[in-house]
Amino acid sequence: MSQQEQSPKGSKKKLGIITIACCxxxxxxxxxxxxxxxxxxxxxxxxxGLILTTSLRGGMESMRQRLGADFxxxxxxxxxxxxGALLRGEPGTFYFGRDTTKILSDIEGIIKTTxxxxxxxxxxxxxxxxxxxxxxxxxxxxxxxxxxxGQLKKDLEKGELVVGSxxxxxxxxxxxxxxxxxxxxxxLQETGLGFDTSVFMNFDTAENVLDDAKIKGIHYRFNKGxxxxxxxxxxxxxxxxxxxxxxxxxxxxxxxxxxxVVASRTIVTTASDHINQFIFYVKVFSVMLWxxxxxxxxxxxxxxxxxxxxxxxxxxxLGATKGKLLQLxxxxxxxxxxxxxxxxxxxxxxxxxxxxxxxxxxxxxxxVLPPPxxxxxxxxxxxxxxxxxxxxxxxxxxxxxxxxxxxxTMREGE
Amino acid sequence: xxxxxxxLTREYKRGREAFRAVDEVSFxxxxxxxxxxxxxxxxxxxTLLNLITGLLQPTGGxxxxxxxxxxxxxxxxxxxxxxxxxxxxxQVQSALSNLTVMDNVRLPFFLSKRDGEPSERAAxxxxxxxxxxxxxxxxxxxxxxxxxxxxxxxALILSPELLIADEPTCDLDLQTTKEVLEFLASVxxxxxxxxxxxxxxDASEYCNRTLFMESGKLVHIASGNPSGIFCSAI
Ligand SMILES: Nc1ncnc2c1ncn2[C@@H]1O[C@H](COP(=O)(O)OP(=O)(O)O)[C@@H](O)[C@H]1O
Ligand SMILES: [Mg+2]
Numbered sequence: 001m002s003q004q005e006q007s008p009k010g011s012k013k014k015l016g017i018i019t020i021a022c023c024x025x026x027x028x029x030x031x032x033x034x035x036x037x038x039x040x041x042x043x044x045x046x047x048x049g050l051i052l053t054t055s056l057r058g059g060m061e062s063m064r065q066r067l068g069a070d071f072x073x074x075x076x077x078x079x080x081x082x083x084g085a086l087l088r089g090e091p092g093t094f095y096f097g098r099d100t101t102k103i104l105s106d107i108e109g110i111i112k113t114t115x116x117x118x119x120x121x122x123x124x125x126x127x128x129x130x131x132x133x134x135x136x137x138x139x140x141x142x143x144x145x146x147x148x149x150g151q152l153k154k155d156l157e158k159g160e161l162v163v164g165s166x167x168x169x170x171x172x173x174x175x176x177x178x179x180x181x182x183x184x185x186x187x188l189q190e191t192g193l194g195f196d197t198s199v200f201m202n203f204d205t206a207e208n209v210l211d212d213a214k215i216k217g218i219h220y221r222f223n224k225g226x227x228x229x230x231x232x233x234x235x236x237x238x239x240x241x242x243x244x245x246x247x248x249x250x251x252x253x254x255x256x257x258x259x260x261v262v263a264s265r266t267i268v269t270t271a272s273d274h275i276n277q278f279i280f281y282v283k284v285f286s287v288m289l290w291x292x293x294x295x296x297x298x299x300x301x302x303x304x305x306x307x308x309x310x311x312x313x314x315x316x317x318l319g320a321t322k323g324k325l326l327q328l329x330x331x332x333x334x335x336x337x338x339x340x341x342x343x344x345x346x347x348x349x350x351x352x353x354x355x356x357x358x359x360x361x362x363x364x365x366x367x368v369l370p371p372p373x374x375x376x377x378x379x380x381x382x383x384x385x386x387x388x389x390x391x392x393x394x395x396x397x398x399x400x401x402x403x404x405x406x407x408x409t410m411r412e413g414e
Numbered sequence: 415x416x417x418x419x420x421x422l423t424r425e426y427k428r429g430r431e432a433f434r435a436v437d438e439v440s441f442x443x444x445x446x447x448x449x450x451x452x453x454x455x456x457x458x459x460x461t462l463l464n465l466i467t468g469l470l471q472p473t474g475g476x477x478x479x480x481x482x483x484x485x486x487x488x489x490x491x492x493x494x495x496x497x498x499x500x501x502x503x504x505q506v507q508s509a510l511s512n513l514t515v516m517d518n519v520r521l522p523f524f525l526s527k528r529d530g531e532p533s534e535r536a537a538x539x540x541x542x543x544x545x546x547x548x549x550x551x552x553x554x555x556x557x558x559x560x561x562x563x564x565x566x567x568x569a570l571i572l573s574p575e576l577l578i579a580d581e582p583t584c585d586l587d588l589q590t591t592k593e594v595l596e597f598l599a600s601v602x603x604x605x606x607x608x609x610x611x612x613x614x615x616d617a618s619e620y621c622n623r624t625l626f627m628e629s630g631k632l633v634h635i636a637s638g639n640p641s642g643i644f645c646s647a648i
Binding site: 014015016020023027310315317322 | 493495552
């Protein structure tokens with residue numbers, strides 16, 4: 001052929017099938033953006049759904065593993081408040097006698113007990129929102145200590161604080177409660193629990209805070225030196241939930257203490273049920289959306305087949321193999337799919353990560369974002385699944401085009 | 415022989431009855447020949463051309479191009495043959511609307527593996543058919559006559575051995591018709607055989623031979639200048 005010896009001139013672009021596909025998409029900008037938008041919605045939903053469910057599972061898992069206590073005993077009628085504080089950091093106060101701890105530790109099958117003391121900060125104090133202040137006993141504690149990132153130089157002293165992971169204060173910073181400043185001596189790792197937005201201190205510091213509160217005219221209903229809010233209980237390995245539960249209830253009744261007993265297994269199970277239900281809805285919704293997207297895309301692709309038939313016939317006449325035609329059909333669909341998927345993923349990244357705290361608060365469920373590799377994997381998965389929606393939707397039109405006798409298609413395209 | 419058409423037949427169904435749009439047509443063409451086909455509308459001319467390019471499957475008969483039976487080639491070889499040995503100018507507008515005129519003309523070059531770059535040749539062809547100034551335009555901005563020239567330039571980009579043109583002059587004014595016919599004649603003179611369907615009685619002046627079709631059959635083969643014959647039937 002004569003043009004084989006022609007030298008390449010300038011930087012004329014090659015007119016490969018993908019270039020033609022791009023030209024087609026560019027010239028039909030409105031149609032292309034609508035279709036990409038559809039795919040973007042799909043990938044956004046799919047990815048967000050995956051991240052949400054994984055984060056909730058992660059929150060669940062961390063709660064199961066790391067909620068150091070097997071039972072938590074709180075004053076009668078305060079179970080809901082306590083769960084709110086424990087799971088979501090909703091500030092709450094309630095008190096009963098300190099001797100509860102001693103009574104519980106004597107029960108057979110219970111190996112550790114430690115008291116906690118709850119105070120609510122004023123929202124004007126340190127942070128833009130109310131914070132749950134938790135007094136704990138570093139000597140007997142087994143719930144907070146495992147979470148402290150790094151090591152405290154020494155035991156927590158009076159006037160020192162440990163802050164949850166969502167508070168921005170660093171070690172050495174100061175926080176003000178009821179007019180007095182306290183120094184941050186340590187930080188907790190992310191727990192996915194209410195601990196993340198709580199501030200911890202020893203009992204001496206807690207009493208100090210209460211004294212200041214009184215000066216400011218805020219009275220908590222408690223007896224100084226004798227009150228606590230909850231007792232965290234650790235049972236022996238392989239304990240029987242109902243046996244221990246009953247033993248606690250019996251012993252406290254004998255002592256004349258009215259209390260609620262919260263088993264962490266029950267909390268975890270209840271939360272699990274919620275989460276599994278949520279995950280189920282997310283799954284159903286994603287599948288429905290995927291099918292809907294494929295159907296919608298199919299309809300659009302099939303409608304445009306009329307116009308495409310002629311283009312396909314022309315390409316065929318000019319010497320395109322059936323393989324090349326398929327490349328064109330699927331190439332365009334894949335470009336729409338991948339383009340839309342990328343847009344959706346980017347939006348999801350912009351929305352999900354900056355607002356993860358807000359989302360977890362709204363959902364009222366423990367929430368721990370998966371590690372980066374896992375996020376990357378989920379992003380990849382959503383990308384592939386949604387990117388595939390385009391080609392999947394064009395299978396039938398591609399099949400029809402390739403099957404058709406070309407002259408017939410040329411006529412229909414007129 | 416460049417082209418051998420033997421007993422070529424194509425049946426269509428009209429209602430329940432089968433009829434032959436092309437009925438046992440046989441003829442041959444040599445390299446560089448300029449042959450025109452005339453006949454009434456519906457006599458089977460387009461169907462015949464589409465059979466020869468292999469776009470339609472025949473009910474019977476064979477077409478040999480360069481000694482190869484085109485109906486026995488597989489998709490790859492047949493595609494390559496259409497791409498490199500055949501040029502086709504269809505009766506209907508056939509430029510790809512999302513590509514510029516220049517890219518439409520360059521396109522066939524990229525449909526098979528080749529070295530080099532077709533831009534220079536494409537530009538030269540656009541110059542020859544007189545629409546060099548429209549290289550960057552899109553088909554929607556062109557007139558019918560201009561689109562026909564795009565199709566002709568595109569059909570010639572790979573210097574085919576046979577150029578098939580289905581009514582390349584329909585809807586064109588007298589002057590443009592003359593230009594197109596002269597151009598096709600010059601193409602034939604440079605060695606590319608041209609098979610053209612036309613309604614122009616004058617076209618015969620440019621052709622080596624004129625074939626007449628009626629109800630799917632070749633009824634008359636006139637050589638030289640058969641002006642006058644059959645004119646009333648067209
Ligand atoms: N796909 C088809 N199905 C049925 N009949 C067809 C088809 N294509 C063409 N025909 C018929 O075949 C005959 C020849 O058509 P055609 O080759 O287009 O005629 P011409 O090009 O000579 O005007 C016409 O009667 C036409 O109606
Ligand atoms: Mg015709």
